[in-house]
Amino acid sequence: MRQILDEGPFFHGTKADLREGELLEAGFRSNYRPEIVMNHIYFTALPNGAGLAAELAQGDGAPRVYVVEPTGTFENDPNVTDKKFPGNPTRSYRSRTPLRIVGEVTDWPRQTTEALQAWKERLAELRADERGEIIN
Template sequence: MSEAQTYYHGTKADLRVGDLIAPGRPSNFGNRKPSRYVYLSATLDAAAWGAELAEGEGPGRIYIVEPTGPLEDDPNLTNKRYPGNPTRSYRSRHPFRVVGELTGWTGHTPERIAQMRAFIASLPAHEADPIED
């Protein structure tokens, strides 16, 4: 990963520049237990999914973030659905600092979001839970 890489975090949280996104919040999927990791992506598409599928009220938001510690491939995507990490999705046990917000992004269609929500709802709980090893 390049030092000049731009990273994104999709959420419904209303954050400000300088805020930290830290582990310990409930997961958006599965049993929603507090996660030991925080997640980001180097692609806008993956960040858009994060913003659109996040729990909570309000609009989806995509923040530009910088890691404060090491990153690793997100095994929820890279090991299960997209070998080789084409989504360029990562996780960390260290917070991410918000350095900006991306506005004017184009998300998925309401029909596509509904399809993805239905797919996630159809998964057995153990498959929807994030990998927390």
């Protein structure tokens, strides 16, 4: 019997301009460690978390938050679950199977310029730190 980790709804943040019905798949470079091609597609049950991911995503497009539906099984994201936070307070997940776009959220809270700069600086520090590895 499959354990239900979270009922959702689920969200994915990106700068890609996508349409309902399209699939998001693994196999792209990490936004946080560009030298790594990711084996999973990541998502969250928190629209604000997806919004932050969208604003930090690589690319020149506008940050976008999509409502997504997993097409297969998924697991807690080990990059934040228990490794950095006890449990899964960020409600962050990953899957090897695609996520189907079922809608878009347009009213998510945006980061201030200062907060976004602080996140970018922290990520740059993590990239420079060998311990800032990604569990892929």
